[in-house]
Amino acid sequence: MFELDARLQADTLLVGDFKLCRLLLMNDNHYPWFILVPKRRNLTEVFQLKTEDQEQMWREVSAFAETLKDTFNVEKINIATLGNVVSQLHIHVIGRKTTDAAWPGPVWGKVEAQAYSAEQMKVVCEKLRMALTENFEFLNKVAQ
Structure with a gap:
């Protein structure tokens, strides 16, 4: 059975599931x-996924990146699979603006994280609910 890394659980908020990947929001x-995060056990690298799962993962990442760009009106999308701190295979999809706190550098460690309030999380989920109408199941109670 798929288990989410403890660090990812601690640092993120659950949004829901695509066919292959769980969608989390960095808090x-x-x-x-x-x-x-692909819902497969014991993976650290993309190449460890079966070919069909690799293709599905990139379809989900690409479709979500487009949704993120359109829904959150961002200027640039950063996509990364680092895994230096959390080894479980996971893909960051980050919306960037030239006015954000870390621009033009990476988001990691630039400013101290500021957690979402319940109201802010509700707004994010409402935006996503309008855009993610097919092949997605919301698991966050706020989004339901």
């Missing part, structure tokens, strides 16, 4: 920063 309201 830092400076940026619309999402993480997709």
Whole structure:
């Protein structure tokens, strides 16, 4: 059974599931920063996924990146699979603006994370609910 890394659980808010990936929101309201985690066990690298799962993962990442760009009106999308701190395979999909706190550098460690309030999380989920109408299941109670 798929288990989410403890660090990802601690640092993120659950949004829901695509066919392959779980969608999480990094609990830092400076940026619309999402993480997709393939729901497969014991993976640290993309190449460890079966070919069909790799293709599905990139379809979900690409579709979500487009949704993020349109829904949150960002100027640039950063997509990264680092895994230096959390080894479980996960893909960061981050919406960036030239006015954000870390621009033009990476978001990691630039400013102290500021957690989402319940109201802010509700707004994020409402925006996503309008955009993610197919092949997605919301698991966050706020979004339901």
